[in-house]
Amino acid sequence: MANLNVDSAKQRTYDAIVIGSGMSGGWAAKEFTEKGLNTLMLERGRDVKHNINYPTTNMYPWEFEHRGEVPYDIQQANPVISRCYAFREDAMHFFVKDTEHPYIQDKPFDWIRGYQVGGKSLMWARQTQRWSDYDFEGPARDGFAVDWPIRYKDIAPWYSYVEKFAGISGNKDGLDNLPDGEFLPAFPLNSVENYFSKVVSNNYAGRNVISARCAHLSVPQPIHIQQGRVQCQRRVLCQRGCPFGGYFSANSTTIPWALKTGKLTLRPYSVVQEVIYDDKKGKATGVRIMDAQTKQVIEYYAKVIFVNAAAINTNLVLLNSKSQRFPKGLGNDSGVLGKYVAFHNYSARISAEYDGEMEWTTDGRNPAGGGYIPRFRNVKKQETGFLRGYAAGFSAHRGMDTNSSGVGKNLKENLGHPTLSNWKVGSHMMGETIPKETNTLTLDTTKKDDWGVPLLKFNIAYDDNDAKMKQDYFEQMTEMFTKAGFKNIQTNDSKQAPGLDIHEMGGARMGNDAKTSILNKWNQMHACNNVFVTDGACMTSTSTQNPSLTYMALTARAVDYAVSEMKKGNIA
């Protein structure tokens, strides 16, 4: 960097740098810029502007060349991403192709990525539940990970803060294992979902089927209108990007809000190689990137740096940020960086049919997807042979049956006259996996990608606890389905590799003890106080709830703390 003069360095200096523009990075940018800090947001992929770069959002099924199917050659070349449910012709442009960004699987791991402004917040499944004290206290009680440095009361106000801005639909259910939030009206359960809910609560103490809580504007509030968003239209084509801003994405919500302040510089095509640590100054001074298009290496500087690259890439960036002070990766005095990676287990499903409630069906589409069964195993005490538990989705629907046998006039007639089917019900498990030291991310010592960053190696697998938990899910759900009179009950073990749940967490976990964790209770590095991590990498354990809402809340809270520390002169 010998050719850079002082003026140029000044132009490349900001108050804050945010690495990543997705679910948590968007919040970091919003919070910093609202507080008046000049902020640089670095995104490795291309720009995706709300309502401008959603190329398929208003397309009808017949307008797709292959009517939704992904061409054979693309599937063959990209076996990992082809296993993702949302990798279809309408949204495949938002997913990273395996071939373009390789990684090393010492054990199979389906790494699902979205490299663009907005990241995966564009294509997520939008389920948003708070965590409870049962989740934050879990590791201390069960001894399966280090103690969380925070409790529910620490984060509750921040959940409220982000919920009001993002717009979360749900009912006040009054459950202590799933705290209520600041809700917009819920999307109602249908006839069979309600029926099952009654059967479950009548037969089991502590088990509930509630309406799924989701980041959709069922009834927009003034703050949402101010963001330029309008009511969710129940299209359920969310993965294409929503022109209405009907669901929360960084593209529709936090990034435009941050841009409006005039304080945000958004730099797409910026592949972060490392956070720069200055051994003399004893702090991180900036970030080194390679421009993805020009291959130019550039340094940017700031007082505070938020790493929000998504859990696994955050580990990669930190592991690759080496200095004399931190030869094993930034902030990695404890040696735990890249270890204790955990995720959710979505490999179990159950389905059945129901021939009651036949006078009802549904009309339109439910963006919440149906019902949610909060974790009911080992909640108040350890009662099974496995640690922790699982939440589950539950939904019922009636489709149309079509007789497509034969050829000719009859067939044509039949295709135009489908008949209403009976109710089909289904559930999927969302199991908590235990963070283990052996579940690791490491850097390959020889192979690098096209942007000068070492390839990441995955050594992550299920264990016995996961197998026992899955067995229990099948048993309990079968029993509950049987009690409800559901017929033709079928269990399905997908045997999928970890990763396909898209809920990877940990590696740079929070904790009270710097010897066993990377981040303190403010998501701030124990050993480098001007670097914060608030994406999935920070998670000490995984709970059974979907994690995105917690990333949002932790991010807003951490920015608030960081800025107050800057004002006090503790971060300079």
Next chain:
Amino acid sequence: MNRRTVIKNLALVIGGAALLPSCLHDSGKASIALKKINVSADQEKFLADVAETIIPKTDTSGAKDLNLHLFVLKMVDDCFSKKDQTAFMSGLDKLSKEAENRFGKPFGQCSQSQRESLLNELDHKQAEFYKAQQANKNAKKEVPADDMLAFYAITKGETVFGYTNSKYFMTKQIVWELVPGRYNAYFPVKNLKPNIKHG
């Protein structure tokens, strides 16, 4: 797409086709640009006759009106494995010869009932094959090994898939709505309009 999807399309049936003809139309070749399979004008014509037999013109549009045979070719070219493409092309020729042998004239010149009887035979075999597969849950789901049946399974599946996903079908038969703007969780079945796609 794989063979499993073909079967799924046969079983489920969702939704048509309209493809741009290739600008460089070389007579003797297929009328759309294909990257992998090599289809002659005669083969294309035969396929069009098969598709028209499956979805004939009545008082409403048929397969030829909707260019469903071109959709079938497009899908076979882009969404199937080499093995399936080979079986499709070989099965196409076999079925064409079978019609000539049986009726003494090209398939396209046969009566509707002759054409239907031949295809219904294959449809029946296809159904048996599918039933056997369902009974044996462990069996790998595949298109039949027999090329003629494989050709039929692919053509039927993609013709129906193309038809039920055509603009015609999705605006005039079973109306698919881009923006329902509603979710009624309790909707009386008696109020259901069967020609609206609700979910």
